[in-house]
Amino acid sequence: MTKLNLLGLLENHALFRNISPIDLGELQKEVVKIELEKGFMLFRKGDIAEATYIVVYGLLKLSIPSSQGNDKVLELIRAGQSFGEAMMFLDEPYPFYAEALENTLLLKIPRAALLQLLDRSPLLSRQMMAGLSYRLLGFIRNVERYSLQNATQRVIDYLLQTSAIQCTNEVRLELKKHLLASLLNLSPETLSRVLHQLMDEDLIRVSGSIIHIGSAEALKTYQHGGMPLH
Known part of the structure; x- marks a missing residue:
């Protein structure tokens, strides 16, 4: 695999823009790279939400499993997008599963490391709230689309x-x-x-x-x- 510039990826991601180099350098030490082959699960429904993820390349689907096999697809996560932020604050297991639809590379940011950075950076808190609000707006628009x-x-x-x-x-x-x-x-x-x-x-x-x-x-x-x- 090509060597990644982890610091550069974090700096250029919307979630971490304008965060101090010192804080990003500390966070970088905790980041874990995860490679998933097509068809592999990142996590299953019921797993403990322990991290936020950033997709470097590839494609993931978030779905609710069904015993009849007709799983409900909630969202597609593409390169450059992050997910999992909201579940970190609820201390609840994942209500959906994440599966790679293509060979995918992710950055895993552990919950504890991100919460420590949030304690030190009000700016990151605002940027994360903006991201979560944008995600919520997207779900509302989907409901509107399906209804109208x-x-x-x-x-x-x-x-x-x-x-x-x-x-x-x-x-x-x-x-x-x-x-x-x-x-x-x-x-x-x-x-x-x-x-x-x-x-x-x-x-x-x-x-x-x-x-x-x-x-x-x-x-x-x-x-x-x-x-x-x-």
Whole structure:
């Protein structure tokens, strides 16, 4: 594995910007690198929340397990994002599991080390509160989306957002279609019908896990004016 500049990664992460070099240097000593192969679990539901994690590269999904096998996907965590902060303050086990969808490298920041830094740095406390607030806002927007948008609008919203993240009109689906349906709060059958509808309208082309968007503007127009599919 290529040698990492841990201090540089911490300095450039939104959570630790403007933190003193001395404090970051001390924190760096406690950071642990974790490599996960695709399909491996970082933690399971019920495990003790003992750290905050930063994704250096790769992709993780956070999901609630189901005995029927239809796990509920809560969120995708991409490179540069952090997670696990909120659970540290609750002293509760994880209510979800984290699984690598690609080969993934993470930085594990132990709970005790981060809490000590929070005691010394009011600025870090404010930055962490801002991050948690942003995450909460994201969940509220998801609830709003599921409540107010029809199936077609949700799928188009996902395609446009993922296209923007990947900086291409050749969108690579990050999840298998049944997991993507779970993320969008749809049944797999409904997701398939929506994709076929968009193909019939010549708005997208599907080739395996790649979806080609002909025109983002045309897709946006259809999102707001196309016939809804429930």
